[in-house]
Amino acid sequence: MFPIPFRKGVAFMEQLIQQLVNGISLGSIYALIALGYTMVYGIVKLINFAHGDVFMVGAFIGFYSITVMDLGIFPALLVSMAACALFGVLIERIAYKPLRNATRIAALITAIGVSLFIEYGTIYIRGAQPEAYPDGIVPLKSIDLFGVSISGQSLLILGVAIVLMILLQYIVHKTKIGKAMRAVSHDQDAARLMGINVDNTISATFAIGSALAGAAGVVFGIYYTKIEPLMGIIPGLKAFVAAVLGGIGIIPGAMVGGLLLGVIEALVSAAGFSLWRDGVAFVVLIVILIFRPAGLFGKNVREKV
Amino acid sequence: MLKVNDINVYYGNIHALKGVTLEIHPGEIVTLIGANGAGKSTLLKTISGLLKPKSGEILLEDEHVAGKVPQLIVKRGISHVPEGRRVFANMSVEENLELGAYLRKDKNGIREDFEKVYQLFPRLQERRKQLSGTLSGGEQQMLAMGRALMARPRLLLLDEPSMGLAPLLVKTIFRIIEEINQTGTTILLVEQNANMALSIANRAYVIETGKIVAAGTAAELGESDQIRKAYLGGH
Numbered sequence: 001m002f003p004i005p006f007r008k009g010v011a012f013m014e015q016l017i018q019q020l021v022n023g024i025s026l027g028s029i030y031a032l033i034a035l036g037y038t039m040v041y042g043i044v045k046l047i048n049f050a051h052g053d054v055f056m057v058g059a060f061i062g063f064y065s066i067t068v069m070d071l072g073i074f075p076a077l078l079v080s081m082a083a084c085a086l087f088g089v090l091i092e093r094i095a096y097k098p099l100r101n102a103t104r105i106a107a108l109i110t111a112i113g114v115s116l117f118i119e120y121g122t123i124y125i126r127g128a129q130p131e132a133y134p135d136g137i138v139p140l141k142s143i144d145l146f147g148v149s150i151s152g153q154s155l156l157i158l159g160v161a162i163v164l165m166i167l168l169q170y171i172v173h174k175t176k177i178g179k180a181m182r183a184v185s186h187d188q189d190a191a192r193l194m195g196i197n198v199d200n201t202i203s204a205t206f207a208i209g210s211a212l213a214g215a216a217g218v219v220f221g222i223y224y225t226k227i228e229p230l231m232g233i234i235p236g237l238k239a240f241v242a243a244v245l246g247g248i249g250i251i252p253g254a255m256v257g258g259l260l261l262g263v264i265e266a267l268v269s270a271a272g273f274s275l276w277r278d279g280v281a282f283v284v285l286i287v288i289l290i291f292r293p294a295g296l297f298g299k300n301v302r303e304k305v
Numbered sequence: 306m307l308k309v310n311d312i313n314v315y316y317g318n319i320h321a322l323k324g325v326t327l328e329i330h331p332g333e334i335v336t337l338i339g340a341n342g343a344g345k346s347t348l349l350k351t352i353s354g355l356l357k358p359k360s361g362e363i364l365l366e367d368e369h370v371a372g373k374v375p376q377l378i379v380k381r382g383i384s385h386v387p388e389g390r391r392v393f394a395n396m397s398v399e400e401n402l403e404l405g406a407y408l409r410k411d412k413n414g415i416r417e418d419f420e421k422v423y424q425l426f427p428r429l430q431e432r433r434k435q436l437s438g439t440l441s442g443g444e445q446q447m448l449a450m451g452r453a454l455m456a457r458p459r460l461l462l463l464d465e466p467s468m469g470l471a472p473l474l475v476k477t478i479f480r481i482i483e484e485i486n487q488t489g490t491t492i493l494l495v496e497q498n499a500n501m502a503l504s505i506a507n508r509a510y511v512i513e514t515g516k517i518v519a520a521g522t523a524a525e526l527g528e529s530d531q532i533r534k535a536y537l538g539g540h
Contacts, residue, residue, distance in 0.1 A: 179400060194404045
């Protein structure tokens with residue numbers, strides 16, 4: 001063996017890249033959840049605190065699809081997304097729609113109620129015990145990049161997140177329903193005058209956001225293995241932080257915010273402060289609210305008189 | 306074409322329209338003039354379905370449309386250009402126009418109407434990729450009108466198209482309103498700028514605190530001393 005110079009430095013770089021990869025995987029999950037927060041906020045100005053629980057439900061539907069219905073990963077992903085889309089629309093129609101003209105605090109408190117209802121409803125139905133996603137279901141092999149091995153799970157998360165985000169951009173910018181969504185989020189009455197059905201457009205927004213959360217739930221299960229009925233709380237809160245970080249209501253903001261938050265967390269862990277991991281997300285929230293309340297991508301809109 | 310029959314509209318406890326009746330014949334330009342808060346915009350919003358009347362009827366060629374959703378009203382051929390333009394500032398000029406044709410499925414017809422709108426407002430064609438929030442007030446008014454025309458309406462409701470525009474631009478806008486009318490679109494024009502409105506209208510109604518207080522041909526109302534004093538800065 002001949003000596004490799006700066007061996008220590010190489011190891012450091014490898015570790016850094018490894019942590020970045022972990023952070024990006026985790027961040028992709030945050031980003032997928034954050035998109036739903038931000039889209040719903042953009043259109044009805046509601047922080048849907050039940051969104052993290054849709055993510056949890058998605059993880060369970062994916063789990064049962066794989067273990068009980070014996071589906072492969074991608075069919076399970078699609079089943080979970082479809083079921084969550086439907087679930088999101090039901091939540092909107094039953095809990096939020098009757099409050100459309102109520103005060104915002106009433107809707108917000110309702111969202112917290114819905115969140116608790118889903119969490120403990122799930123425990124009531126299936127018990128509080130965790131489940132583990134089966135091993136070896138990812139058809140991708142790990143690859144080596146700059147001496148860093150990237151696991152099949154990480155590749156899957158990245159692939160799913162990238163495809164879904166491209167798809168989302170396409171829907172929002174190129175399709176009729178996407179244009180209707182943007183119109184409604186900007187001015188509901190003007191959208192009505194175009195003949196846009198505002199209720200259906202809002203439902204579509206919940207459906208798309210919830211489908212993304214469902215997908216996030218499944219890839220989370222594949223990546224971290226363990227799922228349980230209260231698993232949506234912390235990722236939900238962090239995705240909310242990610243959405244605020246990027247600028248709530250702004251779709252690219254949620255993507256960047258999610259990735260950034262994931263990377264920050266991974267680096268904090270790598271630096272040896274892994275106990276501070278969860279805390280850091282909220283430090284980020286506080287800092288953003290103090291210095292850039294509209295978020296990284298947000299414009300400071302001054303109220304016009 | 307459109308008959309509004311004794312409608313009453315409330316905002317909570319406020320009685321905003323008190324038994325308003327008016328009629329618009331095909332091919333006309335009818336103007337509704339009145340002071341701020343008289344109920345002009347309320348009437349337009351009620352016709353286009355944004356507000357529901359408590360009582361009374363609205364007939365569009367014998368079909369009852371009072372209290373129907375805006376979607377249906379647009380489909381039946383009434384387009385409303387709201388006060389303050391209300392363009393979708395976060396979208397391009399082209400996308401705004403596309404949204405105007407939201408309920409239509411006839412691709413060729415939509416393409417033709419794009420051409421027509423661009424002919425009517427060459428400025429919009431120049432700026433079709435630009436975000437509409439970056440347009441000037443006059444251009445936004447043009448966009449709002451073009452957007453409404455994309456639904457191929459038979460009746461166009463215009464709410465204060467001259468608001469906040471320079472006098473020269475107001476003239477242009479009014480000339481275009483006449484052009485639109487000449488292609489067969491009936492127009493109900495709400496204006497505070499009564500002089501301009503009467504100069505292009507066939508008939509006019511005057512509304513005061515929710516009631517129609519005068520009606521007649523534009524020429525008649527333009528001559529009336531009372532109207533001149535109240536609305537035309539008259540002598």
